[in-house]
Amino acid sequence: MVSSGVSFDSVVNSGEVFNHFVSTYAMTINTRLENHGTIRNHTSGNYFYLNLLGDLYDYGTIRNDSFRFLNTVQRVLWQDPSADPISSANVLSQATGNLQLTSNLRFSGSDINLNGNILIMYDGSNSYNLSHSGGKLRNGTLNTDGFSTLNLSDGVYIQSLNAEDIILQGFVLIAQNCSFDDVVNHGTIQNYYVSSYPLVINGNLINYDTIKNSPSGGYLYLNSRKDLNNYGTIQNNQVSIDGPIDQYVLNTGTINASIFQLASEIESAQWFYNGTLSAPGYTVNKNVDPNVQGVWQPRSTTTDGRYITIGNGATELLAPENLSVYFNLGKLKLRWDEVTDAIYYNVYMSATPDGSYALLDKVFSSNLGDGQVMMTLLGHQEYVDPPRFYKVTSGNYAKQNIYLRGGNPLFFCADHSNLSDYIWETFTANSELVQGPVSELSLKTYPVPFAGELNILAESKSTAPLA
DSSP states (O other): OBOSSEEEEEEEEOSEEOBOTTSOEEEEEEEEEEESSEEEOOTTSSOEEEEESSEEEESSEEEOSEEEEOOSSOEEEEEOTTSOOBOOSEEEEOOSSOEEESSOEEEESOEEEEEEEEEEOEETTEEOOEEEESSEEEEEEEEOSSOEEEEEETTOEEEEEEESSEEEEEEEEEOSSEEESSEEEOSEEEEOTTSOEEEEESSOEEESSEEEOOTTSOOEEEEESSOEEESSEEESSEEEEOOSSOEEEEESSEEOOSEEEEEOTTSSBEEEETTEEOSSSOBSEEEOOTTSOEEEEEEOSSOBOOOEEEEOOOOOOOOOOSOEEEEETTEEEEEEEOOTTOOEEEEEEESSTTSOOEEEEEEOOSOTTSOEEEEEESSTHHHHTTTOEEEEEEESSSOEEEEEEEOSSEEEEEESSOTTSOOOEEEOOOHHHHHSSOSOEEEEEEEEEEESEEEEEEEEOOSSOOO
16 A cells, blocks of 8 residues: 555555545656556545656556656556456556567557657567557657558547558547558448547558447548558548649548549649649649549649559559551650450650660540550650660559560560560561651561560551641
């Protein structure tokens, strides 16, 4: 039984520790607490406060009123799997030093206030998890190395909480000022009851379960600043895709958010869908249907913004067939057949066949009915002499299959899986034929897939000028 003025260096508790019933009292431990027993309030009334400046090793029960961390240097929190969840009503970090998990840690019914401090959820190469039921978790940062799990249940809400890479499980209620880096969601995420709150994901979001509004009222606003992969259900009020670089939305589940919005990183802009202006006028935000595949891009008079690709995750795209290079009205062009499930094509260029390929352009099919995709190589002379080499990829979400195309002489490469395993064939075009009256020089490749060699057919088309 603890009264006033009680302080120890280290404590190993195998019994019961509680306050004298006449008042509220505190015990301070400076170096280490090893608890095998019970720490609680007196059953006759008042409260017991536990002040810890050192490390915690918990094998038993801690369910007093206030558990306060007062450490000025980094301290360790360890909990045996057989211990009861810590159920102190108030868990408060009043420290200037951080707290580090060296095991999984469980709470129940506690208002956990990190008070602006950091909870480190790893030790070397080991990552640890935090579970909490029936309380709060607020005002701090969860520092991870790799992914740690945050498992919340029974109405726990988080507020003013930042986290690095995290796996979410259980039922996560979002209040104000919450942001994470990469998130893998295996639970339910929603706003805290009747109020509306944003959740900012600065990294990638992979959703396997549910993101929604609270049925009690209010809205959840989801801001996704990198890639969004949805295999579950997203039905909250608003999803904003608002990153600074190219973003991908993979949707093989259900997205029926009230508003699915793309945000321009170049301020007010015109919005292009698959390379075509979607509507006149300039706007910062563009509402789109996340169930319609395609590539969006904001463009202003001076700047082209990032690409935002919405796909269905088709992972087995064929390499483009019937690739050809030809002249049309004095311009050198590439042409290939559309690929089923492809929503865009990337064309890359290199000075050598095994050199570094730079993205030349992202290409869309302007006419889905004709079955072909074309690209004009502007300033074609620089792409022909000296030779230049081209790689064309078909893309949906992130999976791309590849084909290489060269200049004069023309080198071809096709490979469905491994870019390092090339099959080469060479064709040297007659420069007089290329620059003469022949309006089109077509080079086709067949068959697909390639087995042992790459067959090339060169053919001269009509000598009459093309309309």
